[in-house]
Amino acid sequence: MKSIIRILFLVVALTAFCGTVSAQTGKQRLTREQVAEVQAKHIAKDMAMDDATSQRFIDTFCQFQREIWALGPRPKQPHRLMTDEETEQAVKARFAHSQKILDLRQKYYGIYSEFLTQQQIRRVYELERQMMDRLSKQGKSRRAERDMRR
16 A cells, blocks of 8 residues: 555656646747748748848738738637627628738738739748648647646
8 A cells, every 4th residue: 555655656746847847848939920030031931032032021921910910819700699680790890800801911912012923922822821720730739738738
């Protein structure tokens, strides 16, 4: 009986110690401005842009991201417990938010067209989508991992 209690105590102690060690070695999270700049630099490097075009693209991409963030979070999805009027308002709010995003994308398409070819713009959108998908998957796995710890 004593040996079982000692082993149990040892397991609990090791678990507690490992948790504090992993918390201390965690990387500091980047701000979203830093993430946008890293994304822009990655896209510019992948597309082998020259220095002037690369810098203009990075500045433009980061400005676009700031304007997207200024719109605020996407309105919540309507759910079953809402009345018809609440659901209608929620759907219209999502349409309005989507329209604002579309307007910004069209604005920045025009700006990109000033210094990128159409093929380059298409490639920028492809790379941006790939990165967003990757970040989304990482976020989901982190949330699932965090939920498992709870």
